[in-house]
Amino acid sequence: MNSQRCSTLFLKPRGRTRIIQCIYVVGFMDLFGVSMIIPLLSHHVKALGASPTVAGIVGSTYGILQLFSSTVVGSWSDVVGRRYSLLTCLLLSALGYGLLGMSTSIALFVLARIPVGLFKHSLSICRALLSDLVSESERPLVIGHFNAASSVGFILGPVVGGYLTEHEGGFYTSSFTCAAIFLINAGLVSMLPWSETPANRNDLNSSNHLSKGCPENHFSKSIHNGSHANNHHLVLRANTEPDCRADGKLRGGFRWTDMSLSQLVWRQLSSVGSKIHMVALSDMWDLFLVRLLMAVAIMLYYSNFSLAMEERFSLKPKVTGYLISYSSTLGALAGFLVGPVTQLYGNNMSALLFHSTVLTGSLIFLYATAPSVWQVLLTSTFFAVSTTIGRTCITDLELQRGGVQASGTLIGAGQSVTAVGRVLAPLLSGLTQEFSPCGPPSLGVVLALAAVGLLLIRIPRWDGRGMKKAAKL
Template structure:
């Protein structure tokens, strides 16, 4: 394997280790500072909004300039931001720092974009292998960092200590990129990162589309031009995208409510929360290895999606009525399988239903939908947990997943009607 790939995998691992250590503890830290659950959700939504606005700008700039230099700048800026985030105790300062981090925290998008550049022109198995290594590095970060942060937060000034550790991690990441990715582009792979992607001879039109998708952005013009393509059934497309939104929205609700739920409903300590999140990461890694056997039993993408919706709904309703936190470890297993099935089956089902000729546009649109879900879910979770019970957000997540399943059924029904008309 080219050392450039190894450096980027290592950078992704360190990036997620550092960011997750602090951000996973942020909701509980805000609660200790006296913030309401709605305020916690508002701060999360502010970060999502800034990311949604800044991602296309940073992604477009990175496609035209030196990704290596921009990555170094992101690591340095994040190191400063996370250090200050761990040091301040004012809610207004935290809000300002989350806005600042929303502007500069694009390192993972840049790494994914760089990997896309490096694999442009390579075979499909090689590209899938690259993504597999990248996902493994990310999963490993979520296995290691939560327990470490759970123990550090219990120390005197624990949140500040975590902020210092995160700053050191980002400094190490910057040194790694500086030393292992030389500025002169001495290797073939490194030269692709130094040069503009527009001038790279191996960058085809499709490769550029996927590079843009790595930043999870899609321009409004591209979105509406796709909806008006003559060979696409717009009703079918909108039903699919609506299903995608409710499915993504349910996942984001769980992501934003789980840490608070562990504390508010189950009264778990920070180390217990850390180990539970780490266990979830382990199960997801194992589920990734077992998914191919599940897909052999359910070869159709629709059945995989429906199974994912059924498992998610069952788990959300069960955890919402759970009194013994020990059973949380049991429910992490089907939840992780459902998450993995959703990741691998949705894109396949969309391609089968709409057609493979629009894959890049579809990925971009779904990236925008995921960004909107990431933006709206934190404040909704905060309001629901503040105004009702801690489990209310899980009931909304279960309802959202059920709506997604109903929409998938509607899409399948419409597809069969269209086929019968053609026959």
């Protein structure tokens, strides 16, 4: 009986690969659908009769909601499990885009943006799920491939959206198509072999009680920063809810079905609150500050790109569009370089983050001082690569230092920090453009230098703590 139970506790490599590949497809379709809509939103809200000021306020609704909901939804995914949180986000996002397809007034347009702003966190939950499925050494490679697949969708989506817009009612067709894509994603997620997903790693006691009836060598794990996995298998639980044991009971010994709805909601809210409180009190302010500084610097680089190319080099918008597409394509392909580059660095993500930050800051400076279009083309080529690698590095370091037991909370908190950057960047860009077309990237250089200085001070402390942990183990 025990051997039979043990045989169901391991994730077969084929099953794990299948789940990972399906998540890649979900990421691709997600950004493919969203990117069909994004370029059309401002035109549609103006067509509904909104003034430029009202259009700006309406446009900021999504970013403000994302700012406050990212951490909460990410933490909620740690509490209830990836399956239910991911399905909820996909279905409610589909509802939002469906309402957008029926928006014939500004009020309905704003109403449609609310569920999307609150629950469009499917990509963050997918990243958290991938971090659950793979070991720490595999994580940069897998997340890099996921980012690449998502970026390809973001490149192709505007092409399809632009084609549909040329027909009558094109915006509404694009919105309903996007809603259908999210429904397809939800169907795909529901069909994944969730019985083969690994146990949430924050429940170490649950993993230990499962191992009592199994041979000792089956559970040889290397434990580092909260992750426990061997080279071949990951320990599994049939129940994917982190607050539940394999027998379907909560850690207090009660089945979740015996709890009232109010008790269940209260338990989930208290768990979410405790996880957010844990991250808020953690010594990770330096990583989040680096993320914020670099996010704003990168957004300032892109903020007035088309206008700057026209004013500085008399470049036509069509040519600028080709240049942006070229850079986006390179950014997508750069996702496949993350794995080899991290192996070249011996998985030293701190050093890789520092070098990518220095490179990104240098490229922003070269763009701000570029005397010709060819130098802009050269900086765009390497800029796409450095930002892609840096984004993967910062996410991996957050998971390393915070522990994968709260991966959803950590990734959500990172998205909230990026949302703050989205609020600040347009304001700073507008102020600096008053002085020069090169004002935004020049400020971006200053912010990148601040990030480099912070990394120089803090990285020795990170490495020192890492060496102490290794010595204890």
